[in-house]
Amino acid sequence: MAVGLTAPRSGRSIIGFDTKMITVRGRSSSVVLQHHRRRGMMMTMALARGNSSSSNQQHHHELSPPRNKNECVQLSSNKKATPPPALNSSNALTTFEQVLYGGVAFTAASVLKREFSPGCELIDGKQIAQEIRQEIKEKVERMKTIANGNTPGLAVVLVGERKDSQSYVRSKKKMCAEVGIRSEGTDLPEDATEEEVLKVVRAYNADPNIHGILVQLPMPKHINEERVLKEVSYEKDVDGFHPLNIGALSQRGREEPRFVPCTPRGCIELLKRSNVEMKGKKAVVVGRSNVVGTPAALLLQRNDATVTVVHSRTKNPEEAIREADIVIAACGVTEYVQGSWLKPGAAVIDVGINAKDDATKKLGYRLVGDCDFESCKKVAGKMTPVPGGVGPMTIAILLQNTLEGAARSYGVSEQLGLKN
Ligand SMILES: Nc1nc(=O)c2c([nH]1)NC[C@@H]1CN(c3ccc(C(=O)N[C@@H](CCC(=O)O)C(=O)O)cc3)C=[N+]21
Numbered sequence: 001m002a003v004g005l006t007a008p009r010s011g012r013s014i015i016g017f018d019t020k021m022i023t024v025r026g027r028s029s030s031v032v033l034q035h036h037r038r039r040g041m042m043m044t045m046a047l048a049r050g051n052s053s054s055s056n057q058q059h060h061h062e063l064s065p066p067r068n069k070n071e072c073v074q075l076s077s078n079k080k081a082t083p084p085p086a087l088n089s090s091n092a093l094t095t096f097e098q099v100l101y102g103g104v105a106f107t108a109a110s111v112l113k114r115e116f117s118p119g120c121e122l123i124d125g126k127q128i129a130q131e132i133r134q135e136i137k138e139k140v141e142r143m144k145t146i147a148n149g150n151t152p153g154l155a156v157v158l159v160g161e162r163k164d165s166q167s168y169v170r171s172k173k174k175m176c177a178e179v180g181i182r183s184e185g186t187d188l189p190e191d192a193t194e195e196e197v198l199k200v201v202r203a204y205n206a207d208p209n210i211h212g213i214l215v216q217l218p219m220p221k222h223i224n225e226e227r228v229l230k231e232v233s234y235e236k237d238v239d240g241f242h243p244l245n246i247g248a249l250s251q252r253g254r255e256e257p258r259f260v261p262c263t264p265r266g267c268i269e270l271l272k273r274s275n276v277e278m279k280g281k282k283a284v285v286v287g288r289s290n291v292v293g294t295p296a297a298l299l300l301q302r303n304d305a306t307v308t309v310v311h312s313r314t315k316n317p318e319e320a321i322r323e324a325d326i327v328i329a330a331c332g333v334t335e336y337v338q339g340s341w342l343k344p345g346a347a348v349i350d351v352g353i354n355a356k357d358d359a360t361k362k363l364g365y366r367l368v369g370d371c372d373f374e375s376c377k378k379v380a381g382k383m384t385p386v387p388g389g390v391g392p393m394t395i396a397i398l399l400q401n402t403l404e405g406a407a408r409s410y411g412v413s414e415q416l417g418l419k420n
Contacts, residue, residue, distance in 0.1 A: 119345070120377045123274045123384045125266075129392035132269070133179050136399050139416045140180040143407060146415055152406030154212040154238065154398075155204040156185040159192055160220045169216055175395050181402055182209070194223045198231050205233040211409055212238035212402035217291070234258055235408075238401040240265075240295065249298050256419075258408075259401050264296035266393030267328055267349045268303065274382055276326065276347040279304040284324035286310050286317065286370065287331035292351055296328050317341075329370035339375030348376055348383040351390045 144151060154176055158169050169185065176183035186200045197219070204213045213236045219225055234242040240249070240261035248257035271278060283305040287293035293309060300307045305326060310317040312331070318341040321327060329337050330351035342348065352370030369386035377383055384390055407413040413420040 120380050121382045123270050123382050123389065125270060125384055125389040126392045128270060128273050129396040132396040132400060133175065136403050137179040139403055142416060143410070143412060147410040147412050150410055151180060151182055152212070152402045153182040153210045154214065154402045155210045156183065157197065157200055157213070157215045158185060159188045159197055159223065160190040165216050172395055172398060175399060179399055181399060190220055194227065197223060197228055201228060201231045205236065210236065211406035212236055214239055214398065236405060238398055238405060241291070246295065249295060259405070260299065261291060261295045262397040262401065263292050263351060263390060263394045264299050266390055266397045267296055267351065268299050269397065270349060270384060270390070270393060271326065271347060274347070276382060278326065281305050281325040282323050283326040283328070284308045284310060284320050286327065286329045286337060289330065292330040296330060300326070331370050333370055335368055335372040337371040337376060339372060339379040342376060342379040344379050345381035348380045349390060350384050350386050353386060353391060
């Protein structure tokens with residue numbers, strides 16, 4: 001039997017079932033919750049018995065049919081329950097009892113769209129990214145009024161014709177427009193010379209209306225990426241890849257980096273906004289790339305986690321992962337991290353985007369992460385899906401970085417409540 005119970009930010013309790021019947025015996029009452037499907041209708045029945053005045057009460061709740069079989073049932077209580085700790089299959093029963101002891105009477109039920117996984121709460125990156133974009137939009141509006149009508153400007157440099165890069169650049173520009181950030185782009189052909197790319201970067205460096213410059217990666221092989229990234233003014237380096245920004249990120253008690261790489265910052269933001277404590281926790285980063293793994297490890301460490309980085313030459317990565325309260329998977333290996341490697345209740349951030357053959361899909365493939373979602377969601381306490389997890393956050397943070405860069409250049413960071 002497995003029972004899932006999580007405390008979303010609303011403070012309400014969510015209970016998921018994967019058994020037909022769950023019996024929980026408390027100090028003063030015994031409660032039976034039945035959960036069954038009848039002609040496509042999901043029904044939950046709670047029977048409360050015991051020595052309280054509510055004895056022999058019987059509640060039936062008809063629920064609208066679930067939109068898919070992975071949805072689970074939300075029972076809301078008429079008393080504010082203390083948010084229970086993250087659950088996993090081994091401590092599920094205990095925590096369920098605690099909630100009942102808390103005097104919670106289940107009076108209403110509704111179907112909540114989420115993955116049906118015992119105790120695993122999905123971290124909805126799409127939703128959180130949307131919230132962040134809304135905050136940015138409001139700050140861009142305020143910037144206009146306090147900075148003489150000025151708005152943030154982002155420049156995107158794209159070299160070559162990679163379909164995926166073109167599509168990422170398109171969504172970045174679209175999201176800019178949505179929040180009121182000006183964006184412009186320079187597209188260079190596949191065979192552009194390094195000098196041509198550098199010229200474009202220098203022109204944006206000199207343009208006072210541009211506060212962020214992004215050189216879409218990867219660039220064609222004949223171009224020295226390091227050379228180009230170094231050329232971007234570190235004060236417009238919204239990707240946070242300039243050596244001065246990475247260097248500043250790695251030091252404590254020194255000047256703060258102007259910008260932090262978007263994807264790792266997005267991962268940390270997901271943890272923060274999902275109430276995952278990092279202080280004093282063990283974190284494992286899977287992968288040591290310059291763009292994700294390494295800066296993610298630095299950020300976790302700055303947030304007081306104890307960090308282990310595992311990579312392709314690590315002897316026994318499972319050993320470290322088993323101990324981890326937080327896992328950030330960014331190794332680029334399809335469905336690499338297995339549920340059996342996770343510590344029950346761990347928070348898992350899946351950065352991977354891999355195409356996996358799937359004949360049932362129109363395109364013949366679907367996107368999967370660096371974690372084996374099916375097995376991981378049975379053990380993790382919180383987890384991001386792919387797609388809809390880290391991806392949308394990467395773009396939201398790019399916009400945030402551009403806003404922060406513009407606010408700095410107009411001297412209005414403090415007024416907008418942004419870090420300087
Ligand atoms: N200089 C540079 N900066 C970058 O930030 C950068 C880059 N180069 N090169 C490529 C990677 C990749 N990247 C993504 C952005 C958004 C999604 C995203 O929104 N993904 C959605 C949808 C994915 C889909 O459906 O294709 C999701 O995961 O839900 C993914 C990946 C930024 N990158």
